[in-house]
Amino acid sequence: MADLAAVVVTYNGLPHVERCLESVAGMETVVVDHGSTDGTVALVRERFTEVRLIEQANGGLACGWNRGIEETTAQYVLVLNSDAWVVDDAAARLARFAEGIPQAGWVAPRLLNVDGSLQPSVRGFPTPWRLATEYLFLRKLAPRSRVLNAFYGAGFQHDEVREVEFAKAAAFLIRREAFEEVGPFDESFFLFSEETDWCYRARLAGWRTLFFPEAEAVHVGGASWRRESATLFREQVRGHLRFLVKHRGARTAERARRVILAGLRLRTLVFRGDRREVYRDAADWVAGAPTTTLLESTR
Numbered sequence: 001m002a003d004l005a006a007v008v009v010t011y012n013g014l015p016h017v018e019r020c021l022e023s024v025a026g027m028e029t030v031v032v033d034h035g036s037t038d039g040t041v042a043l044v045r046e047r048f049t050e051v052r053l054i055e056q057a058n059g060g061l062a063c064g065w066n067r068g069i070e071e072t073t074a075q076y077v078l079v080l081n082s083d084a085w086v087v088d089d090a091a092a093r094l095a096r097f098a099e100g101i102p103q104a105g106w107v108a109p110r111l112l113n114v115d116g117s118l119q120p121s122v123r124g125f126p127t128p129w130r131l132a133t134e135y136l137f138l139r140k141l142a143p144r145s146r147v148l149n150a151f152y153g154a155g156f157q158h159d160e161v162r163e164v165e166f167a168k169a170a171a172f173l174i175r176r177e178a179f180e181e182v183g184p185f186d187e188s189f190f191l192f193s194e195e196t197d198w199c200y201r202a203r204l205a206g207w208r209t210l211f212f213p214e215a216e217a218v219h220v221g222g223a224s225w226r227r228e229s230a231t232l233f234r235e236q237v238r239g240h241l242r243f244l245v246k247h248r249g250a251r252t253a254e255r256a257r258r259v260i261l262a263g264l265r266l267r268t269l270v271f272r273g274d275r276r277e278v279y280r281d282a283a284d285w286v287a288g289a290p291t292t293t294l295l296e297s298t299r
Helices: 017-022 040-047 061-070 090-099 128-135 146-155 176-182 194-204 229-248 250-270 273-287 291-296
Strands: 004-010 028-033 052-055 076-081 084-086 104-112 171-175 208-219
Touching: 004 017, 004 040, 004 061, 004 090, 017 028, 017 040, 017 084, 028 040, 028 061, 040 052, 061 076, 061 194, 076 084, 076 090, 076 176, 090 104, 090 171, 090 208, 104 176, 104 194, 128 146, 128 250, 171 176, 176 194, 194 208, 194 229, 229 250, 229 273, 229 291, 250 273, 250 291
Parallel strands: 004 028, 004 076, 028 052, 104 208
Antiparallel strands: 076 171, 084 208, 104 171
């Protein structure tokens, strides 16, 4: 079996973290907790005595990933959200697949919802146009088109091995050699787009990001649109803008901000209830200042 470790970053991970850790039983596992108050830490200590538990201040997901990976020495590291778990021997499958492709820096499994349905995970790097196709509903016109839906993988069916720009980071395998060459995850991304940024940098350095459907993981994720979702959605928008400032420049990011604002205002007209309120909150935030100022603002 390949030299393999697992890293899980937790923040109030109940009730799913137990199943997450059960799925990697027998592997060297590091849990990095960011200040859970729901009993996560007690559960890990009591139920998973073989796991190395690290408690630190919440510096964001990238901060947790970096600490966890640095605490391991394995050639490959499986990184899981606390609300995700691998199916059967998916971890070993990912590692065996990566071993056969020397330039595979990141390998993504096929993600499933709890009911067993596909959770689409392949994505394209943000650009102002790609964000317009999402926020202005243009992708609905031709979901299989790269022109109108590259942001969501042009309707990729997630049924074949494919090199991709990036994939959702609920579960992924990273090669230590790539991590060391590309560098750690950028901790200025607090909760979203840290994987986008890393995969972009990896591509520039010659590493490949691959989707491997013969390994599967279940991801619970957030499906509701409660009022508290507003903060998370705002962080998602912030991640898009931060990525663009970093890799495309402030002027491009500012164009994207205006596109996103138009899309958010449109959504406040289309949707009702809590979902409308989430979009209205984000629109008010996006409208409040130029991109660079937004990125400097507190969360």
